[in-house]
Amino acid sequence: MLAGGRFEEWHTVAKQRADTILQQAADQAARDNRSIQVVCETGDTVETIIGYALEHEFDHIVIGNHGREGV
Template identity: 45%
Template sequence: MLPSHVLVPLDGSPLADEALQHALAAFDCRVTVLNIVTPLDAGMSEGGILEPDESRQADARERADQLIKTAKAEAAAADRSVETTVETGDPASAIVDYAEQHTVDHIVMGGHGGERGELARRLLGTVATAVLGEAPVTVTVVR
């Protein structure tokens, strides 16, 4: 069954950009681009090292806005359009929550390696591994 709504989480990495290109080429349906701004006090952020301040929060939001702008331009270059949203929170949880709450029936995302630990985490990345385990819909991981 072909999806009617595809979610593409973007984090600025080359694999995430490839995931967007794949989704635009493979699926002729509604595509939503999601960027997650991680709170500075979260475990994956710099909050463990630096105190959160408004300047760093504004920088994170500006980076998210730039990623969204770039995604819209990439979609336009492919003669497509995308819906966009920016959420705040833990990336894996935010992706799964968004999919559950917005009639998403397919997630296309980049996989990231480099994390030490279990083999799947090393091959796919911690966020992709968590989404694969928790998502209520089909997940395509672009490598």
């Protein structure tokens, strides 16, 4: 339970927002004559990222930060 609501409701809204943002990114890429694949996964952060990378045979993972400092 989250204060003022249920987790499932929060998760649904957050997933819809993420899907919207990712679609906007794909649309912008298309306008720039680029093609990107967008994916939204949920779960334990480390397990989900590593599992997805292994499943799709990625050899690099890039994770952005808030631009505070360093790599």
